[in-house]
Amino acid sequence: MIQQLSRRDFIKISSTAGAGLIMGITLPYKERLVAAGIVEQTFEPNVWVSIHLDNTITIMAAKSEMGQDIRTSLPMIVAEELEADWSQVKVAQADAHPDKYGSQGTGGSGSIRRSFTRLRKAGATAREMLIQAAANKWDISPTECRAEKGKILHVSSGRSFTFGELAEAASKLPAPDDPQLKPPKDFKLIGRSMSGLDTPSRVNGTAQFGMDVQVPNMVYTTVLRCPTFGGKIKSFNPQKAKKVNGVIDAFEIDEGVAIVGKNTWAVIKGQQALDVDWDHGGFANWDSKQIKDMMEKKGAGKAIVAREDGNVFNVKDDQIIKAQYEVPFTHHATMEPMNCVVHVKRNACEIWAPTQVPQRIQTTAAKYLGMDVKAITVHVTLLGGGFGRRLWADFVTDALQVSKKTKKPVKLVWTREDDIAHDFFRPTSIHKLQGSLSKKTVNLWKHRVVAPSISGQMTPERFKNGRLDRSAVNGASNLPYAIPNVLVDYVMTNTKVPVGWWRSVYNSQNAFANEGFIDELAEAAGKDSFQFRLDLLKDSPRHMGVLKLAAERAGWGKKLGKNKGMGIAVHESFGSWAAMVAEVTVGEKGAVKVDKITSAIDCGLVVNPDGVKAQMESAIVYGLTSTLKGEITIEKGAVVQSNFHDFELLRMDEMPKVNVHIVKSAEPPGGAGEPGLPPVAPAVTNAVFAAIGKRIRRLPIKPEDLI
Amino acid sequence: MPKFTLHVNGKTHRLNVVADMPLLWVLRDELGYTGTKYGCGRGLCGACTLHLDGEAIRACMTAVVNVDGAEITTIEGLSTDNSHPLQKAWIAEEAPQCGYCQSGQIMTAAALLDRNPNPDDKDIDSAMKMNLCRCGTYDRVRKAIHRAAKDKE
Numbered sequence: 001m002i003q004q005l006s007r008r009d010f011i012k013i014s015s016t017a018g019a020g021l022i023m024g025i026t027l028p029y030k031e032r033l034v035a036a037g038i039v040e041q042t043f044e045p046n047v048w049v050s051i052h053l054d055n056t057i058t059i060m061a062a063k064s065e066m067g068q069d070i071r072t073s074l075p076m077i078v079a080e081e082l083e084a085d086w087s088q089v090k091v092a093q094a095d096a097h098p099d100k101y102g103s104q105g106t107g108g109s110g111s112i113r114r115s116f117t118r119l120r121k122a123g124a125t126a127r128e129m130l131i132q133a134a135a136n137k138w139d140i141s142p143t144e145c146r147a148e149k150g151k152i153l154h155v156s157s158g159r160s161f162t163f164g165e166l167a168e169a170a171s172k173l174p175a176p177d178d179p180q181l182k183p184p185k186d187f188k189l190i191g192r193s194m195s196g197l198d199t200p201s202r203v204n205g206t207a208q209f210g211m212d213v214q215v216p217n218m219v220y221t222t223v224l225r226c227p228t229f230g231g232k233i234k235s236f237n238p239q240k241a242k243k244v245n246g247v248i249d250a251f252e253i254d255e256g257v258a259i260v261g262k263n264t265w266a267v268i269k270g271q272q273a274l275d276v277d278w279d280h281g282g283f284a285n286w287d288s289k290q291i292k293d294m295m296e297k298k299g300a301g302k303a304i305v306a307r308e309d310g311n312v313f314n315v316k317d318d319q320i321i322k323a324q325y326e327v328p329f330t331h332h333a334t335m336e337p338m339n340c341v342v343h344v345k346r347n348a349c350e351i352w353a354p355t356q357v358p359q360r361i362q363t364t365a366a367k368y369l370g371m372d373v374k375a376i377t378v379h380v381t382l383l384g385g386g387f388g389r390r391l392w393a394d395f396v397t398d399a400l401q402v403s404k405k406t407k408k409p410v411k412l413v414w415t416r417e418d419d420i421a422h423d424f425f426r427p428t429s430i431h432k433l434q435g436s437l438s439k440k441t442v443n444l445w446k447h448r449v450v451a452p453s454i455s456g457q458m459t460p461e462r463f464k465n466g467r468l469d470r471s472a473v474n475g476a477s478n479l480p481y482a483i484p485n486v487l488v489d490y491v492m493t494n495t496k497v498p499v500g501w502w503r504s505v506y507n508s509q510n511a512f513a514n515e516g517f518i519d520e521l522a523e524a525a526g527k528d529s530f531q532f533r534l535d536l537l538k539d540s541p542r543h544m545g546v547l548k549l550a551a552e553r554a555g556w557g558k559k560l561g562k563n564k565g566m567g568i569a570v571h572e573s574f575g576s577w578a579a580m581v582a583e584v585t586v587g588e589k590g591a592v593k594v595d596k597i598t599s600a601i602d603c604g605l606v607v608n609p610d611g612v613k614a615q616m617e618s619a620i621v622y623g624l625t626s627t628l629k630g631e632i633t634i635e636k637g638a639v640v641q642s643n644f645h646d647f648e649l650l651r652m653d654e655m656p657k658v659n660v661h662i663v664k665s666a667e668p669p670g671g672a673g674e675p676g677l678p679p680v681a682p683a684v685t686n687a688v689f690a691a692i693g694k695r696i697r698r699l700p701i702k703p704e705d706l707i
Numbered sequence: 708m709p710k711f712t713l714h715v716n717g718k719t720h721r722l723n724v725v726a727d728m729p730l731l732w733v734l735r736d737e738l739g740y741t742g743t744k745y746g747c748g749r750g751l752c753g754a755c756t757l758h759l760d761g762e763a764i765r766a767c768m769t770a771v772v773n774v775d776g777a778e779i780t781t782i783e784g785l786s787t788d789n790s791h792p793l794q795k796a797w798i799a800e801e802a803p804q805c806g807y808c809q810s811g812q813i814m815t816a817a818a819l820l821d822r823n824p825n826p827d828d829k830d831i832d833s834a835m836k837m838n839l840c841r842c843g844t845y846d847r848v849r850k851a852i853h854r855a856a857k858d859k860e
Contacts, residue, residue, distance in 0.1 A: 065805075067804030069804075199797075199801060203789060203803065203806075205782035211741075263732060264732050265732040266725075384744070614801065614847075618844075643751055644752050645749070650843070652845040653833065653836040
């Protein structure tokens with residue numbers, strides 16, 4: 001999704017009077033868009049950093065902020081190369097733009113690893129131009145100057161200019177073709193834990209989320225959707241809803257019935273008062289059991305091969321082990337329900353949205369309104385959680401229709417009940433595993449993934465000819481263990497339940513199967529599960545690195561009390577490696593208490609260590625929720641759960657001790673938001689086995705599975 | 708429509724709204740105090756926690772008719788300059804992630820410290836367990852409360 005730059009970025013300078021130095025990097029394809037008349041050539045585009053005459057520096061964040069503190073880490077990268085004084089730096093959030101910033105899509109744990117070099121170059125370019133401007137003023141060679149803490153110094157004389165003093169002169173200079181990047185040993189900001197630039201606003205109520213946007217003459221709307229997936233409106237009577245004090249109107253839109261009112265409470269009550277007769281459609285006969293039966297049946301049939309090594313048939317080993325692992329649908333459950341503000345005007349549209357995909361919203365609105373993308377302004381607010389849910393533009397489509405019809409700015413609010421019922425759920429899955437050993441050595445590994453396909457549901461035509469959805473076997477087909485004979489295949493089992501990218505995507509299910517089953521093979525081989533993994537990972541140094549670090553810090557192998565156990569798991573995803581050791585206590589009535597998680601991550605070079613630590617802590621809690629609770633079930637073609645009483649999240653009193661250890665590395669940066677999640681569930685279930693000798697092969701862990 | 712009087716963060720507001728409108732929506736939609744968040748509408752998540760006459764309550768479950776004339780403190784009223792010990796501690800521990808639930812977390816913690824200036828982990832867990840955080844900031848929230856308690860001593 002993110003545009004990778006294959007050749008050197010080139011630089012544009014703006015020198016509008018009084019604007020100071022504004023520079024940015026133009027993407028190579030920008031010129032083609034200009035030539036084709038798709039975007040306008042101006043001085044303003046492609047701006048990453050602006051140095052103002054008052055000596056402040058604004059750095060653009062073109063990725064969405066949903067708790068990963070990307071609005072701090074990305075500016076750190078620019079400021080590092082720029083040699084800015086961190087106290088000068090302000091961050092500004094980029095509006096959606098088709099090409100100015102490359103992809104603004106925020107997902108796949110990709111913000112830092114995909115922007116790192118580009119942003120370093122942006123900072124280095126500005127630094128070199130400021131140095132040149134100073135050298136010109138002093139009439140000396142730039143080699144006699146250096147940048148430090150927001151100033152350009154003439155080394156021998158001790159003279160200096162602030163960046164602000166040089167901004168105007170620098171803006172008139174040509175940009176260097178190939179700015180020199182700092183050697184990592186000279187990094188001052190990168191590698192340091194910096195306080196979040198957004199932290200102060202997040203503790204006093206001033207942080208502005210989508211839900212907090214208020215514009216003049218705004219009306220409010222909610223949308224009542226058919227609870228059954230694939231259902232439609234048969235008929236509806238708006239009279240009762242319209243009688244609710246504050247309700248202005250109620251009318252049909254594509255996805256249901258919109259209620260428009262003067263405040264949120266009016267439209268919530270209006271939604272409750274609405275009489276709708278639904279045509280529930282064919283999926284109304286489906287429930288979770290039927291979905292599972294269908295998946296079992298299809299799973300026993302034909303599969304598409306994703307990986308085949310050695311000889312996976314005619315195996316004559318002395319120990320054959322088979323197991324089935326199962327994972328349910330689950331929910332993103334961002335604390336801020338879906339919402340946005342949309343104002344459709346005569347020839348333009350302005351949108352405020354907590355979104356991970358500003359550009360998708362821009363194109364969605366342009367297409368729906370029949371306008372040019374240039375007419376669509378998308379302001380990106382802070383996101384009250386994302387986790388993949390806000391990669392969809394469904395909620396914006398609601399508001400577009402209502403604003404178009406009412407000709408007013410509209411704030412759309414999904415109630416928590418709407419949000420729970422209409423997610424794009426983490427796909428449910430079945431994993432059929434088979435392994436065999438000869439003389440205690442693993443000789444064969446077979447893993448069949450049976451699951452709905454996110455891509456297959458979005459674009460079924462692409463998969464008609466039996467094409468493999470590679471995403472669905474992510475984390476399964478790249479099994480790291482050195483086993484000579486490996487078969488990984490996939491069976492697509494789509495239903496009407498919408499599925500989507502949930503934190504770590506298919507890695508969450510596939511790692512649970514892999515790391516649970518490798519533990520079973522270790523048991524069959526009569527070996528320690530940590531040592532057994534190490535022996536099979538000799539050619540995977542980064543897997544070994546995190547495994548050893550986590551095991552060592554957890555005190556792997558130490559004696560624990562009765563009904564207590566330690567489990568281990570390791571997984572690579574999103575360019576990073578993570579390992580975890582879980583310690584659990586299994587109570588009398590089959591309640592699992594997770595006492596401690598010791599984790600290690602190797603995500604290459606780290607920009608903001610405390611940010612990585614926080615993301616690991618977050619992934620662990622998110623992973624624990626889906627290990628211990630948080631199941632979505634289907635009845636009559638609709639979601640059974642409706643709010644936090646029946647879709648439960650981990651709470652503070654269930655929070656284990658968590659330690660995060662970061663592997664020191666000079667490798668290119670990897671992801672941080674997702675890689676911590678996949679090892680959580682198998683580390684916990686392996687710990688349960690260590691505690692009471694019971695294998696857990698389905699999530700979430702239920703008391704009846706422990707007896 | 709009935710008339711109500713609310714004293715929010717020391718400021719008096721008179722307004723006409725329907726009697727059953729929850730305080731949450733009165734504050735957010737009518738008076739512009741958007742620091743108090745909507746998360747569930749049923750008192751299940753704690754995102755809308757604020758203080759009513761000094762007690763932590765759920766604004767989403769409190770009809771305005773029942774709080775006419777009351778003294779209300781929202782997150783905006785804790786301090787305007789982040790000088791409250793809890794705000795300072797929250798910043799020092801880098802507690803927030805997305806931040807959406809944090810107003811509610813802080814307001815629950817403030818009420819806890821008012822009645823128990825030196826809580827242990829168990830006290831904190833039992834006071835805070837009804838405040839949900841999907842980003843998983845619990846460990847840092849707990850540390851921040853300990854830090855604030857120490858600072859207050």
